[in-house]
Amino acid sequence: MKSSFNVRTLVAALVVAGLLLLPLYTSLSGNVFALTLFTRIVIFALAAASLNLIMGYGGMMSFGHAAYLGIGGYAVGILATEGVGSGFIQWPVALLASALFALVIGALSLRTRGVYFIMITLAFAQMAYYVASGLARYGGDDGLTIYKRSDFDGLINLSNKVQFYYLCLFCLFGGLYLIWRIVNSRFGMVVRGLRSNEARMQAIGFPATRYRLACFVIAGTICGLAGALLANNTDFVSPAVMYWTRSGDLMVMVILGGMGSLFGPVLGAIVYLMLEEFLSQVTEYWALILGPLLLLIVLFGRGGIDGLLGRFNRG
Amino acid sequence: MLLVVEQFLNGLQFGLLLFLLAAGLTLVFGIMDFVNLAHGSLYMMGAYFAATFVAWTGNFLIGVALALGATLLLGIVLEFVALRHLYGRDHLDHVLATFGLILFFNDAVRLIWGPAGLALPLPAWLTVPIAILPGIHYPAYRLAIIVVALVVALLLYIVVMRTRLGMLIRAGASNREMIGALGINIKLLYTLVFGLGAALAGLAGLMQAPILTVQIGMGENILILAFVIIVIGGIGSIRGAFLAAIFVGMIDTLGRAFLPDLLRKILSSAAASTAAPALSSMLIYLVMAIVLVVRPEGLFPANRR
């Protein structure tokens, strides 16, 4: 069903081009702020894409995904504080810690379904928040300053804004590619099938839980990477990054962009974070506008931005 | 000994408060199949209204009564204007929409009352310690909370189990279409149930207000506990919510009170002071995890497979 003029692909291509060329724009215009903003957007796009893997494709509505941002971030932060500054150690630890957390939480949470799954993932993420708040040695509630970004032995200098931006972009595109391969693979088919009709899948012989759990762990690991990137970006990590409203932000990005579409989370992250940025310039009380806006979107907007673009295709 | 009794009662009081909150949530979920994250915001509004009205009227009881009424009204308006359009939709839609409401309420409160939070001072007659046993005193207010919460729980039980309205509520939970077919005004029923849920949340909020600070975001912290209670207590079960709430309230209070000392006896002082706060906060979630492993449907689920 491919029309020669596919709006979705066009928009995606434009966005990719824009993201690639952004540093050129910022160096020409001197608008450094845009680079900082978009580095943050790209990192959250990666996090949202990982959530989309389990939510959009897997049908697992996790309200605790921001926990991995924290775990990845704290892995970097704690190791940095303890004198281990090498990214070659910090980042694998971040990934491993995220994977382990996802494994345990997933194994427990996947014993439930629907709204209970939402509640439980929320509760466990909040637990992570409280644990982090209690880590007095690592800043507790106030958070942990990271004095030196992850060191990659001259391979890349994370303190250089442009290099760091491209690293984040590389992680985003790499992550998207990985997710694309996964969802079209045999594994991905099983996970998507389970979302579509679990009874049918069980009847033809697929045990549901182990595939869902694997998907959950993969998504958590990718988000852990985003967490490591985020900690480097802000030179700081605190429990607040795991607060449940952050998980809500990620969910909004996924849904806004269009669940179950590959590029949707990127669009969702861009729109949501730019909206947040724009509104907070206008008023200190931006949530007064964003809140009801979300409500309206739920009431009237179906399928997110991706869905909207899809309608342009048919028209 | 004194400390143990006191903490035990604190745990009971906390548990009962949690029950009021969880009961409202379970009712709305059970009858309308609606996931209301903004339930915590109604809890917060109850507290803010109470602090405001008590200060305006200068009378504790009148202020509290007004606050309860205001929260009830707020809940009804919310349902009527916005939330009723979401019945029947995907739970995810509910989550998203009510998440937006939380953001809205938090900022609205910040706009109207400022970021600092409020205090709700108690009248003198509620601050006297009452001798519940010879030699053991307990603050009158906390005792009042226990009594009021128990009375409300009892009333809830009577209404749900013994009245026609309650029968409709229970029937509605299992079969919505049938209720509609019986000619009952289902929209009105839903609005009433939502209002009841809001009132329960507001009551919990205003009762807790004098003890904890009234501040932005207080709803979200306690909402999580309400979720944990519903998961532990069991799907769709108010009785389960009651038992689980007491259980959770006890564990949380007693854990926070006695765990640090317990740890200090086992571990070194340094290790204990690092581990204790983290472990205390984790305790409830550990319990929930154990329940999930042993009985995923909860300890007292309403339906048996």
Add this chain to the structure above:
Amino acid sequence: MAEPLLRVEKLVRRFGGIIATDHVSLDVAHGELHAIIGPNGAGKTTLISQLIGQLTPHSGTIRLAGRDITHVPVYRRSALGLARSFQITSLLPDFTAIDNVALAAQARDGHSFHFWRSARKVPHLRKAAQDALDRVGLGHRAGVPVSRLSHGEQRELELAVALATRPQLLLLDEPMAGLGVTESARMVKLLQELRREVSIVLVEHDMPAVFALADRISVLVYGRVIASGTPAEIRANEEVKRAYLGDQHAVTSHG
């Protein structure tokens, strides 16, 4: 006497005070097409659900090729050779016909922890799926999304999905439900062909089809098997006529 492929012994399942499956026993031999008939509410779907593993019986046993599968989980039974079609069409609506069948073939192809290669480009799965579709006459509709197939085609697709798991025993729960005259005739013809390759347990209301296809018939009334035998024996059975066929004859004679 050869070991039957399926042996159900004294199966019991209650729902609260109601006994839905009342000490049901039946045998299905290799290569047999065994029909289960009975009035609505007789407990046919409950029985099928226990055979497939969605419901656990309270007592009694189910044996497949001599092996006790009473408490084996749903997904394991497929590997043991059991496949089912659903009474209410249960496919993956977002996928195409061939994707649905390919997934079934994939389920029998070892584990699915393959993360890289596109599932649609695995030749042996694609071929197995296309073969199954050709078998039921849907070969030309392989690339069509399920939502766009007609009801009859969806019922046939259900069959293709079940076949792709290479079962020994096929449990068909009202495959003709909602089919028109032509489509029903097609389904009957299809089942006539399939019975040569695989044993079938068929739950159906369509009496002409049942009597045309079945080797043996069991009649279920209020959860109990009141008669079990060849079509001729069942037709002659007084108790069956009173309980069930009497009304049914009135219906079918009006066409």
